Amino acid sequence: MNIPVLTCLMALPLAGAALLVFLPKERKEVLYGTALAVTLLVLVLAVWMFIRFDGSTAAPQFVERAAWLGGGIQYHLGVDGISLVLILLTAFLVPLALLSSWNAIRAKLKEYLFFLLLLEAGVIGVFAALNLFLFYVFWEAMLIPMVFLIGVWGGPRRVYAATKFVLVTMSGSLLMLAAILVLGHLSGQAGSPTTYDIFELYRLAIPAGTQTWLFLAFALAFAIKVPIVPLHTWLPDAHVEAPTAGSVLLAAVLLKMGAYGFLRLAIPLFPDAAARFLPALAGLAIAGILYGGFMALVQKDIKSLVAYSSVSHMGLIMLALFSLNIESVQGAVFQMLNHGLSTGLLFLLVGILYERAHTRAIADFGGVARVMPVFAGFFLIASLSSLGLPGLNGFVGEFLCFYGIFGANPIWAVLAVPTVILAAAYLLGLVRRVMHGPVANDLVRNLKDISAREIVVVVPIVVMIVWMGLFPRTFLAKTEASVAGYIQLLKGHDRVFVRQPAPARPAGPGQARERSL
Numbered sequence: 001m002n003i004p005v006l007t008c009l010m011a012l013p014l015a016g017a018a019l020l021v022f023l024p025k026e027r028k029e030v031l032y033g034t035a036l037a038v039t040l041l042v043l044v045l046a047v048w049m050f051i052r053f054d055g056s057t058a059a060p061q062f063v064e065r066a067a068w069l070g071g072g073i074q075y076h077l078g079v080d081g082i083s084l085v086l087i088l089l090t091a092f093l094v095p096l097a098l099l100s101s102w103n104a105i106r107a108k109l110k111e112y113l114f115f116l117l118l119l120e121a122g123v124i125g126v127f128a129a130l131n132l133f134l135f136y137v138f139w140e141a142m143l144i145p146m147v148f149l150i151g152v153w154g155g156p157r158r159v160y161a162a163t164k165f166v167l168v169t170m171s172g173s174l175l176m177l178a179a180i181l182v183l184g185h186l187s188g189q190a191g192s193p194t195t196y197d198i199f200e201l202y203r204l205a206i207p208a209g210t211q212t213w214l215f216l217a218f219a220l221a222f223a224i225k226v227p228i229v230p231l232h233t234w235l236p237d238a239h240v241e242a243p244t245a246g247s248v249l250l251a252a253v254l255l256k257m258g259a260y261g262f263l264r265l266a267i268p269l270f271p272d273a274a275a276r277f278l279p280a281l282a283g284l285a286i287a288g289i290l291y292g293g294f295m296a297l298v299q300k301d302i303k304s305l306v307a308y309s310s311v312s313h314m315g316l317i318m319l320a321l322f323s324l325n326i327e328s329v330q331g332a333v334f335q336m337l338n339h340g341l342s343t344g345l346l347f348l349l350v351g352i353l354y355e356r357a358h359t360r361a362i363a364d365f366g367g368v369a370r371v372m373p374v375f376a377g378f379f380l381i382a383s384l385s386s387l388g389l390p391g392l393n394g395f396v397g398e399f400l401c402f403y404g405i406f407g408a409n410p411i412w413a414v415l416a417v418p419t420v421i422l423a424a425a426y427l428l429g430l431v432r433r434v435m436h437g438p439v440a441n442d443l444v445r446n447l448k449d450i451s452a453r454e455i456v457v458v459v460p461i462v463v464m465i466v467w468m469g470l471f472p473r474t475f476l477a478k479t480e481a482s483v484a485g486y487i488q489l490l491k492g493h494d495r496v497f498v499r500q501p502a503p504a505r506p507a508g509p510g511q512a513r514e515r516s517l
Contacts, residue, residue: 004064005049006077006128009087012042013117013124020117025110032102035113039095039120046091053084055478058485060130060199069133072184072194076131081482082333083127085475086260089340090127090253092464094120097245099457100348103355104244105153112153115145116245123253127260132180132196135265139221139257140173146246146254154241161234161241168234172221179217183269186210201269202489208272215273218266219281225258226314228281229288239307244351247303251310251347252340259317259336263329267321268489282322286415288315293422297429302353302360305430306346309386309423313339316419319412320401324490328404329483330476335397337475338468342386342394345461349379352454356447362433366440368447375450376435378458383431385465387423393468 016038023030053061060078068075079087098116105112122142129135143166151162180196187204188194195201206214224231235255239247267274292311299305317339320332352375353368354360369376381392388394398420406413439445450458468475 005045005062006064006079006124009042009045009049009091009124009128010121012038012045013121017114017117017121020110020114023110028109031110031113032098035098035117036095038117039091039098042120042124043091043095046088049079050084050088050478053079053081053478055081056481058482063130068131072187072196073133074131074197076134076197077128078130079128080485081479082260082263082486084478085333085337086127086253086256087124089256089337090120090123092460093248093252093340093344096348096457096460097248097344099453100248100351101243101245102453104351108152112149112243115148118142119145119149119249123249123257126257130198132183132198132201132265134196135198136173136177136180139176140170142254142257143169143173146250149246150238150242153243154246156241157237158241161237164234165238168231169221169224172224175217176221179214182210182214198265198269204269206270206272211270211273212276215266215270215277218261218269219277222258222261222266223281223284225261226255226318227258227311228284228318229291229311229315230284232288232292232311235311236304236307239310239347240301240303244347244354247307247347247351248344251307252344255310255314256336256340259314259321259332262318263321263332263486267324268486271490278322278324282319282409282412285315285319285322286412288312289319289416289419290315290422293418293426296426297422299426300362302350302362302430302434303347304360305362305426306343306350309426310339310343312419312422313343313386316398316401316416319416320404323405323408323412324487325404325407326480326483326487327400328408329486330480331397331400331402331404333479333483334468334472334476335394335401338385338393338397341461341465341468342382345378345382345458345465346386348458348461349375349382352450353447357443359443362430364440365434365444366437367435368444369435370439371445371447372449374455378450378462379435380431381462381465383427385469387427388420391466391469393465393472395469396472 016035019034020031023034049062058080060080063078066075119142122138125138126135126142129138147162147166150165151158154161183201184194184196186206187201227235238250242250289312292308292315296305296308296312299308317332317335320328350360385392385394388398402413405416
């Protein structure tokens with residue numbers, strides 16, 4: 001019997017959210033127990049899918065297809081290696097983010113858990129959709145619960161942050177919807193039935209001028225979500241004002257949706273336009289690396305520092321994606337997982353510290369390691385993971401990214417190197433100022449170390465950080481065929497920047513390597 005596993009992955013959180021509606025709002029344990037049980041079931045299914053996934057093929061697996069609205073709009077789901085690991089990341093982090101809210105959420109708990117489950121269903125839908133219209137539905141659907149999470153349970157400026165988040169992201173999404181409708185119209189003009197099937201649209205011949213406008217519409221939506229500088233301004237506000245679980249999922253999962261959109265849609269659907277704009281986008285990615293790193297250096301709020309570090313790290317991921325070779329794309333996908341774990345853990349730990357001290361100002365701390373040694377140990381591991389210490393997950397991802405970027409363009413690689421140097425400066429500087437030195441004040445002196453429940457939340461992430469550093473093939477083996485198929489698809493178009501081997505001809509003055517377009 002074939003299990004519709006992807007439908008189950010989305011239906012379980014939706015069913016859990018519906019069940020919460022009928023539970024008494026004053027029964028905190030029952031509400032948490034129900035939501036946690038649902039998210040753990042989702043995790044079990046995601047792990048089962050990961051184990052059963054055949055990593056030797058690039059073809060979509062666990063495919064489900066059913067008629068829906070007609071006119072090419074179908075309920076069509078499936079995963080390749082890339083979407084598989086992103087779904088696993090989502091399923092892994094949601095129950096941990098949920099548990100982290102135990103003491104932080106004191107009002108409207110039922111509604112909070114309701115929106116958290118809706119968010120999980122929407123994000124999994126984005127990564128599983130193989131029909132472009134269905135992709136857009138999930139893309140918009142996940143926006144609503146995140147807006148409520150920020151706007152209702154966020155910090156003092158939560159309404160401003162939520163409004164800015166929804167206005168900026170929806171402005172890009174609406175343009176993408178218009179482009180999707182144009183794509184469907186173009187697919188029906190060739191005498192064949194209209195289709196929104198993503199893999200069928202890869203084969204659609206689109207005039208160069210039309211490609212340019214459609215690519216820009218898709219790219220704007222995804223660049224906002226990543227976010228690429230200068231479209232990043234919503235991110236620090238959303239991160240700082242969101243509750244801990246919101247910050248974790250925003251950094252760990254939602255930012256990856258923008259990178260996934262470039263990889264799955266914007267570049268392969270419009271290869272000619274992508275070839276023209278990728279150098280400019282690579283320049284913006286490098287600008288993001290430098291801007292995010294330098295901004296992180298001067299932040300006075302711990303959460304704001306971690307938020308700007310995401311801008312820098314996502315810049316490296318995007319530069320690797322735009323380098324378009326197997327090593328760089330493998331590195332980008334692996335680094336997406338790394339960033340999800342490392343930054344997710346940092347936000348969790350910042351949330352734990354804030355619950356005790358009710359401040360995130362770096363100047364208010366000092367000597368925390370003397371009173372919270374276990375907490376300080378976890379914080380150091382998260383920081384070392386984020387800056388790419390060998391033996392931890394970040395090192396493998398950064399190495400693959402830089403190896404691939406250097407193969408595509410050595411100048412890009414040189415310009416991207418500061419991401420490592422800056423990360424070491426602002427993260428180790430943060431550890432020194434907050435964790436070490438004499439105990440700063442009575443506030444720090446009275447802090448209690450991390451609790452058993454909080455250890456249960458952070459230890460699984462630490463285990464994955466070490467596991468991915470020592471055994472990266474666990475995940476790379478699942479993604480390499482899909483990444484190779486993706487690069488082959490672009491080469492097949494013969495129109496996208498993919499560095500080719502140097503031609504075998506006698507060397508002469510002014511000889512330059514050619515880059516195929």
